[in-house]
Amino acid sequence: MTNYQFKLDAIINKIKDIGAENIGLQFPEGLKIHATQLASEIETKTGATVLISGDPCWGACDLSDREMEGLVDLLVHFGHTPLPIEYKVPTLFIEASYQLESMQILNESLMFLEGKEKIGLVTTTQHLHLLDDAANFLEENGKQVIMKEGSGTRKGQVLGCNFSSVQNLPVDAFLYLGSGNFHPLGIKLSTQKPVIIADPYLNQVRNIDEFADRILRIRFARITRAKEAQKFGILLSSKVGQSRWELAKSLKKMIHKGGKEAYLILLDEINPPSLMPFMDLDAFIVTACPRIAIDDSEMYEKPLLTPHELEIVLGVREWEDYKMDEIKY
Ligand code: SF4
Structure with a gap:
């Protein structure tokens, strides 16, 4: 028994509708542990053959459509909403909404929102269905809730690299409904506004400030170290949803203009072993997923920077103008 809604009936109907065999x-x-159970149910109920993608996946930017092209008639992708990119095989997106047992946490968040009238309510795919009830609750308690759609995201939805739904919102604070610091950190860095986390899994309300300050101190240290660098690697992703070729080439020009060397490197997965052969380079710029440089930085020996952080290194941008790297779809 799981709290995730995998919408098995919708999947089976789709398979039967289009006569898909594979x-x-x-x-x-986080959802892979449910893979074999769902595969078994789909095979039993439709007679189709199921192929499970075993590769890591963190977003709809990284679909296994290219790997599965020619092998399957339909790809069912769980846990994310589609991005405006062209997928190579027909794809059914199942959000895998999470059913919470209680929304008591919202009550506790009121104390953290004291003195703040206009609230931006934010969450991720798994909790989008809870936003209307949460907004009603806040409004019944005297708050004004403001939400908008983003570019490629739904009302109140953020991705780790897309905060367009919270930018330029006239609010006093954001209330993030969900778990972890990953998305709240992005909201904070992207908007500079107070961000309160209502985490129904830990049953805890907290402020992102201390965590965001720690990350910014690390970013400052990486940028300072990269100012000494003479040779840069610019990492380009081969994943369609993370590929920013024009940006990568423009960064190479910017680095040359600063009198330094730059090399473009194409990778599918960016991790410490994949950079081992390039230890003659002094620092790396990530044009793939913007969160690799920010969230995984401590795993790497050499500084990993976002494109905006490179601008600070080269004196094109001031540290006071720190900007979150985002992918515009
Ligand atoms: S690029 Fe990174 S943050 Fe954006 S959707 Fe993909 S995995 Fe998530």
Whole structure:
């Protein structure tokens, strides 16, 4: 028994509707444990053959459509909403909404929102269905809730690299409904506004400030170290949803203009072993997923920077103008 809604009936109907015989399933890391159970149910109920993607997946930017092209008639992708990019095989997106047992946490968040009238309510795919009830609750308690759609995201939805739904919102603070610091950190760095986390999993309300300050101190240290660098590697992703070729080439020009060397490196997965052969380079700029440089930085020996951080290194941008790197779809 799980609290996730995998919408098995909708999947089976789709398979029967299009007469699909081979079905691909792809899950983000946290949902992979449900893969074999769902595969078994789909095979039993439709007679189709199921192929599970075993590769890591963190977003709809990284679909296994290219790997599965020619193998499956339908790819079912769980846990994310589609991005405005062209997928190579017909794809059914299942949000895998999470059913919370209680929304008591919202009550506790009121104390953290004291003195703040206009609230931006934000969450991720798994909790989008809770936003209307949460907004009603806040409004019944005297708050004004403001939400908008983003570019490629739904009302109140953020991705780790897309905060367009919270930018330029005239609010006093954001209330993030969900778990972890990953998305709240992005909201904070992207908007500079107060961000309160209502975490129903830990049953805890907290402020992102201390965590965001720690990350910014690390970013400052990486940028300072990269100012000594003479040779840069610019990492380009081969994943369609993370590929920013024009940006990578413009960064190479910017580095040359600053009198330094730059090399473009194409990678599918960016991790410490994949950079080992390039230890003659002094620092790396990530044009792939913007969160690799920010969230995984401590795993790497050499500084990993976002494109905006490179601008600070080269004196094109001031540290006071620190900007979150985002992918515009
Ligand atoms: S690029 Fe990174 S943050 Fe954006 S959707 Fe993909 S994995 Fe998530």
